[in-house]
Amino acid sequence: MAQTQIEVRLKNLKEHLKKENNILCEVVDKFRELDKIAYKLGYLNPDKQSYAIRVSWWPMISVLGTYSAGKSTFINHYLEQPELQRTGTHAVDDKFSIICFSNNEEVTTLPATAIDADPRFPFYKISKDLDDVADDAEQRLDAYLQLKTCPSEKLRGKILIDSPGFDADNQRSSTLRISQHIVDLSDLVLVFFDARHPEPGAMRDTLEHLVSKTLDRPDSNKFLYILNQMDITAQEDNPEEVVAAWMRALSQTGLVTGRFYRTFNPDVSVELPENVKERLEKKSTTDMQDIHARMEQIGVERSYRVIGMLEHITKDLEQNIVPQIKGLLQRWKSKVIWTEITLDFLLLIFAALWFAATDYTWSGAWQHLSSLGTASLGAIAALLFVVGLWLHLKIGDIAAEKILEQLQTEVVDETTREGLTRAFNKNTGTWNKLFIWFVEQPVGWSRKTQQRLNEILGSVNSYVQKLNDQFTNPSGKEN
C-alpha cells in the first residue's frame, strides 16, 4: 500500500524521536490510533489530516519583543556562538530565524523550504497562515523565515526562534501573524523589552499585541518577561524608576501573572556606576541563570505537554465531537420522521376533504379497489412503493441539506465545522437514508471504539509515570 505523505512524515518523526525520547515515540502510535478512529467517523480527512501532526513534537523556545532590545545578542550568548545571529542598532535581520542543532561544525543558513521538509517543525501551518496575508505566500515565505543550523550542544532536542522587532512598519501584519502563530506553538516565550525605552509606543504595541491576547491562556506560565539592557539604564536614568514604569505598563495591560526578569548582557555591557554595580550585576546574573534553567527544563515540559495533548484530544473526541455528531444524526432523523408523519397526515386530511366534497366514501373506495384485478393492484402498489421510496430518499436529502446549512452558522471554529460536516455527510449515505428510522449510532462509532478511547486514556497515566521515572524530578513540570 502506498504511504501517504502523513505516514512518511510520521515515520521520519519517529526516527528523530528514537534518538531523543523513546516514550514519545510510543505516543506517536497512540495519536495514530486516534487518527484511525477519527477517520472512521469521518471527522478527519485521511489524506491530509492527522492529530499527530497537529502537535509540535520538538520543544520550541521563541524570543520575541521590541526591536533592538537585545534578542539576538541574548541567543548568541546562550549558545556561545557570538557570530550566529547578526546584532546591531539597525534592523539587521528582519526575518524569523529558526535555529536548530546540527553536528556540522559550521553554521548554515537554509531557505524556508527546508523548514517545510523537516518533520520536526510544525511550520506547514505557517504558510497557510501567510496565505491570508500575502497572495504568493509560498514564495514570500523565504522573505519571512530562514533555517539556521548550529553545532551548540545546548540546542540538542530544542528549537530556538529569533524574531525581528515589532517596529518595522512594512510587513507588519505578517510579522504579527507569524509571531502569534509562533507564540501558540512555543513551549517557552521570552518577551524582551528595552530598558532604554521603557515607555514609548513600541513597548505599548508589543504589549498589546503579544501580552493582552495571552492573558487568559491556560499556558500563560510559559511567558517570561525580560527587561534587558539594564546596564545602560543604570548609567543614564534611575533604574528603579525604569523598572517601576515597565511594571506599570505590564500591569496596565492586565498582566499580573508570569515571571519578570531584569538583565543585561555581560558580553556587551557598558561600565556600571560603582554605587549600583554589585546589586545590578547580581540581579542580572541570577535572573539570567533562571532564564537559562527554564530553557533547559523545556524538553521535560514538552514531553508532558504532548501527553497532555493526547489526553485532551481523546477526551475531546469522546465528550465533545462524538456527541455533536450524534446530535446531528438525531436531528436529521427526527426531521425526516416528523416530515413523513406530517405528510401522511396531510394526505389523509386531503383524502377526507376530497371524499366530503365528492360524496365518495372510504367504503366506496375500498369496494372500488377490491373490484380491481390482481395485476392492476400490483401495479398500483409498485407505483406507490416507488413514489414513496423516492419521496423518502428526497426528504432525507433535503433534511440533511438543511442541517448542514444550520451547521455552517452554528459552529464557529473552522476545523471543527469542516470535520463535523464531513462526519455528518458520512452518515447520510443511501443506506442510512433508507433505514433512517432504525439508525442509532454514527458511522464508525461503537462500544468497541469507546473502549479503545478508554484504553488510550488509561495509557496516558502510564506514560506520565514513565516520564516521571525518566526525569528525576518527579513533579516534572516546575519547581
Ligand SMILES: Nc1nc2c(ncn2[C@@H]2O[C@H](COP(=O)(O)OP(=O)(O)O)[C@@H](O)[C@H]2O)c(=O)[nH]1
Ligand atoms: N549595553 C548593552 N547593549 C546590549 C545589550 N543587549 C544588546 N545590546 C546591544 O544592543 C544592540 C541591539 O541588540 P540586538 O541583539 O541586535 O537586538 P534585537 O533587535 O533585539 O535582536 C546591539 O548593538 C547589542 O550589542 C545589553 O544588555 N547591554
Ligand SMILES: [Mg+2]
Ligand atoms: Mg535581532
